[in-house]
Amino acid sequence: MEGKKTREEVEKINMIDTWLTKHRLIYVGATRHPFILSIRDGTVDLSSFKTWLGQDYIFVRAFVSFVASVLIKAWKESDDSAGDMEVLLGGMAALNDEVQWFKKEASKWGVQLSDIVPQKTNQEYCRFLESLMNSEVKYNVAITAFWAIEAVYQESFAHCLEEGTNTPLDLQETCQRWGNDGFGQYCHSLKQIVNRRLEKASDDEIKQAEVALLSVLEHEVDFWNMSCGGA
Numbered sequence: 383m384e385g386k387k388t389r390e391e392v393e394k395i396n397m398i399d400t401w402l403t404k405h406r407l408i409y410v411g412a413t414r415h416p417f418i419l420s421i422r423d424g425t426v427d428l429s430s431f432k433t434w435l436g437q438d439y440i441f442v443r444a445f446v447s448f449v450a451s452v453l454i455k456a457w458k459e460s461d462d463s464a465g466d467m468e469v470l471l472g473g474m475a476a477l478n479d480e481v482q483w484f485k486k487e488a489s490k491w492g493v494q495l496s497d498i499v500p501q502k503t504n505q506e507y508c509r510f511l512e513s514l515m516n517s518e519v520k521y522n523v524a525i526t527a528f529w530a531i532e533a534v535y536q537e538s539f540a541h542c543l544e545e546g547t548n549t550p551l552d553l554q555e556t557c558q559r560w561g562n563d564g565f566g567q568y569c570h571s572l573k574q575i576v577n578r579r580l581e582k583a584s585d586d587e588i589k590q591a592e593v594a595l596l597s598v599l600e601h602e603v604d605f606w607n608m609s610c611g612g613a
């Protein structure tokens with residue numbers, strides 16, 4: 383007979399929601415940052431937006447390499463990872479689009495991408511991604527970080543598109559990029575992959591994945607702060 387599930391077993395069924403409840407404050411700090419709230423209420427400082435745009439272009443190029451490394455980890459998993467690989471490949475295709483979009487958007491705002499120097503906060507975030515590309519880092523840990531990176535942008539920008547917001551017209555396309563329903567679906571697929579994988583992961587890997595999630599959230603808050611000129 384099946385016994386009653388322990389609290390740990392119940393928590394492991396949806397590890398992400400368990401963590402988002404546990405780490406609510408920092409998650410809200412990353413997804414409801416003053417920079418995002420300023421876009422949402424229309425008071426955004428355009429020089430901050432341009433800083434964000436230029437720095438994020440640099441970040442996205444590091445991010446593409448990171449996603450490629452996650453894809454390799456998925457492929458090396460012996461168990462059924464074909465579905466995971468399809469989702470990741472779709473993510474890479476979207477990033478291809480995104481890089482082109484950054485170039486177009488930069489020219490619209492008069493931002494010269496070739497002149498952008500990565501700020502220290504950005505370098506630190508890129509270095510963190512690089513640390514996760516190491517082949518020693520487990521797939522379960524890397525895919526958790528990947529979901530978190532995408533989910534922060536999805537939640538943040540979707541918030542700017544809700545009814546009754548004052549998001550400036552010329553920023554709505556930016557918000558749509560990450561706030562659209564398709565991107566929301568994609569993040570949901572990533573979340574399901576993570577939950578499914580972590581349900582069977584060792585305690586040690588779960589702990590490492592939680593640490594990676596928290597690191598992502600901290601880097602995301604720092605990245606928004608940097609965009610606002612907060613270094």
Ligand SMILES: Cc1ncc(CO)c(N)n1
Pocket residue numbers: 438441442531532534535602605
């Ligand atoms: C800093 C940062 N986090 C997440 C994303 C999501 O793609 C991005 N483009 N930039």
